[in-house]
Amino acid sequence: MERAGRRVATGNTAVPRGPRFPVVAAPAAAWSAAPPSPVPPSPPNLLWILTTQWRAQACGYAGDPNARTPHLDALAARAIEYTQAVTPHPFGPFARAALLTGVASPENGVIDYYDPLPAGARTVAHGLAARGYRTAFVGKWHLAARDRAAPLVGEAHARMVVPPEARGGFSRWEGFEGGFLLNDPWLHGTELPEPVRFTGYQSDVLVDRTLPLLRQPAPWFTLLSLEAPHPPYGAPSAGIAPRDPAEITLSANVPRGGAVETRARRELAGYHAHIEATDRALGRLLAAVDLDRTVVVFTSVHGDLHGAHGRFRKGWPYEESVRVPLLVRAPGEAPRRSAAAVSLLDLPAWALAWAEGRHPRPEGDGRAISMPSVVALPDQCDRVWRGWRTPRRKLVLSADGQPWLAFDLERDPLEARNLAGDPAWREEIAALETRIAVR
Numbered sequence: 001m002e003r004a005g006r007r008v009a010t011g012n013t014a015v016p017r018g019p020r021f022p023v024v025a026a027p028a029a030a031w032s033a034a035p036p037s038p039v040p041p042s043p044p045n046l047l048w049i050l051t052t053q054w055r056a057q058a059c060g061y062a063g064d065p066n067a068r069t070p071h072l073d074a075l076a077a078r079a080i081e082y083t084q085a086v087t088p089h090p091f092g093p094f095a096r097a098a099l100l101t102g103v104a105s106p107e108n109g110v111i112d113y114y115d116p117l118p119a120g121a122r123t124v125a126h127g128l129a130a131r132g133y134r135t136a137f138v139g140k141w142h143l144a145a146r147d148r149a150a151p152l153v154g155e156a157h158a159r160m161v162v163p164p165e166a167r168g169g170f171s172r173w174e175g176f177e178g179g180f181l182l183n184d185p186w187l188h189g190t191e192l193p194e195p196v197r198f199t200g201y202q203s204d205v206l207v208d209r210t211l212p213l214l215r216q217p218a219p220w221f222t223l224l225s226l227e228a229p230h231p232p233y234g235a236p237s238a239g240i241a242p243r244d245p246a247e248i249t250l251s252a253n254v255p256r257g258g259a260v261e262t263r264a265r266r267e268l269a270g271y272h273a274h275i276e277a278t279d280r281a282l283g284r285l286l287a288a289v290d291l292d293r294t295v296v297v298f299t300s301v302h303g304d305l306h307g308a309h310g311r312f313r314k315g316w317p318y319e320e321s322v323r324v325p326l327l328v329r330a331p332g333e334a335p336r337r338s339a340a341a342v343s344l345l346d347l348p349a350w351a352l353a354w355a356e357g358r359h360p361r362p363e364g365d366g367r368a369i370s371m372p373s374v375v376a377l378p379d380q381c382d383r384v385w386r387g388w389r390t391p392r393r394k395l396v397l398s399a400d401g402q403p404w405l406a407f408d409l410e411r412d413p414l415e416a417r418n419l420a421g422d423p424a425w426r427e428e429i430a431a432l433e434t435r436i437a438v439r
Contacts, residue, residue: 043355044331045294046128046221047214048347049282050099052092052140052230053314055303056085056323057251058275065249066268068276071283075298078291078329081337084391085326086367087302088345090314091375092142095301095344100124100143100168102348106372110143113375117143117168124348125169128221131355136172136213139206139225143168144177152377153232154179158186159195174209175225182228182235182274201238203228203281214288221351224285228278233270238277242269251320253414254307264307271306295354296329299344309415315371315381317396317405318415322369322389333359339391343367366390366435388435395420395432403429 056062060069061076062083088098089105097103097110100123105111109118117123125135144166150156158179167173167189174189185202186195187209198205203226213222245265250256254264282298289296301324305311308320315321326342328350340362350360370386385404387396394415396405403420406429419425 042293043131043133043219043357045214045218045290046133046351046354047289047294047296048221048223048351049285049296049298050139050223050225051278051298051300052227053271053302053304054229054275054300054325055306055320056083056325057320058229058272058303059325062325066243066272068272069279071279071286072298072325072327075286075296075329076327078335079296079298079327080330080333080335082326082328082340082342082362083337084339085299085324085342086322086344086369086389087300087324088343088368089370089372090302090316090321091371091380092301094372096141096143097121099301099344099347102345104345104368104370110372112373114146114148116145116166119165121168123168124351125171125221127348127352128355129169129171131352132219133355134172134216134220135170136220136222137167137170137175137225138210138213138222139175140178140227141167141175141225142178146177152178152180155181155186161188161195164190170223172213180227180230180232182230182232182237201236201277201281202226203278204238207281207285210285211288214285214290218293219355226278229271229274231267233267233274235270235274237270237273238280240273240277240280242273245269248272251308251414253309253416255310260307260310263312267312268306271304291329292331295331296327297347298325298327299347300324301344311379313379315375317369317371317381317385317387317394319409319413330354330359338362341366341390366393368436369396386436388432393428393432395429395436397433397436403433406432 057064058067059072060067061073087095089095093110093113094105097108097117101108101121129135141162144162157177158181160177162177172190174187176186182202184197184199185205186197188195206226210224248265248268302314303321304314305316305320309318341364342362353360366388369389371381371384384399385396392410394407394409398404406419407415
């Protein structure tokens with residue numbers, strides 16, 4: 001049940017700008033520039049479920065012994081599971097801008113952590129509206145102009161108002177900029193001109209606010225953007241108690257016997273409690289969806305290392321940070337597992353294909369990954385990088401263009417051996433460098 005809270009003022013920790021790649025002119029995304037094709041008689045509804053910091057391995061259907069995700073497991077059994085999906089940028093604002101526009105950073109204008117989505121940016125909402133869709137956004141935005149002096153965690157960013165012209169072209173918008181309040185979130189938007197506080201677990205509240213949108217006249221596109229399972233991992237998780245950290249199963253690439261292991265176990269216990277709570281909330285949502293008329297997409301903007309390679313959080317080019325879950329349940333598509341190379345950047349074009357009665361098919365053997373700038377927050381990646389990842393190989397270059405990391409993912413999925421300086425890999429690295437240069 002929702003409870004209206006008091007009206008609040010807006011508000012918004014400074015992050016130094018790190019090195020970055022040169023900014024180039026922003027090309028129009030091919031999917032948004034093309035004129036709409038004739039809309040088929042009954043185009044499907046589109047529901048995107050976007051989470052934050054949910055790494056690809058952290059699902060029951062993916063084999064994670066820590067994950068309790070019965071509702072997503074049930075969806076996976078009826079969907080295409082893209083086992084090699086990646087985020088183009090393993091950090092929230094960059095990935096969100098890329099997902100909405102179909103254009104990577106920095107070309108989309110989001111170069112620094114605090115950069116807003118540029119005014120006038122064309123998004124998937126614009127493309128679908130041109131094809132007759134009602135468009136709606138619910139939840140975490142994280143793409144508005146924020147106050148660098150305000151604390152990142154707390155009500156300053158949670159209560160700031162995102163103006164209508166900065167809402168990415170969605171005809172109906174209800175959400176919050178940030179704040180990492182996994183409980184009792186503040187929401188504002190089309191029907192809530194001032195921020196109002198809602199009582200309850202954030203995933204439950206946002207699902208409740210999304211449910212009425214499933215009953216609007218077709219065709220519609222709704223993007224539900226959840227903050228969970230983002231930190232703080234110790235926040236209450238809708239009555240689901242974290243397990244004993246000693247019971248958490250750790251990946252072999254998490255160092256044992258020290259502070260990294262202790263922290264990883266503690267944080268993963270809370271992380272998986274939030275995953276279980278959010279899966280339960282999504283179960284209510286999925287039960288209300290007409291799967292015969294609706295394409296359902298479940299994914300995340302990035303993952304979390306959780307102690308892998310002795311590191312934490314995101315921004316890093318390792319698999320735990322870069323690889324994300326991606327389930328697609330589409331009418332007329334048979335359930336299956338796909339090892340195709342796909343990225344969040346593909347989703348806007350896929351949405352327009354579905355709207356026009358076509359089944360999208362991934363093309364190409366790899367996808368670009370990068371961090372366009374340094375986000376100077378604790379634990380985050382300390383350098384600018386760009387790379388190319390295929391289901392079998394990964395190469396990452398530092399800002400000066402020199403190979404930093406190279407992995408044989410086929411034989412070394414935990415990335416235990418860096419081959420960047422291996423003479424036997426010189427030709428392979430040169431070939432991958434060419435792919436990065438021409439992307």
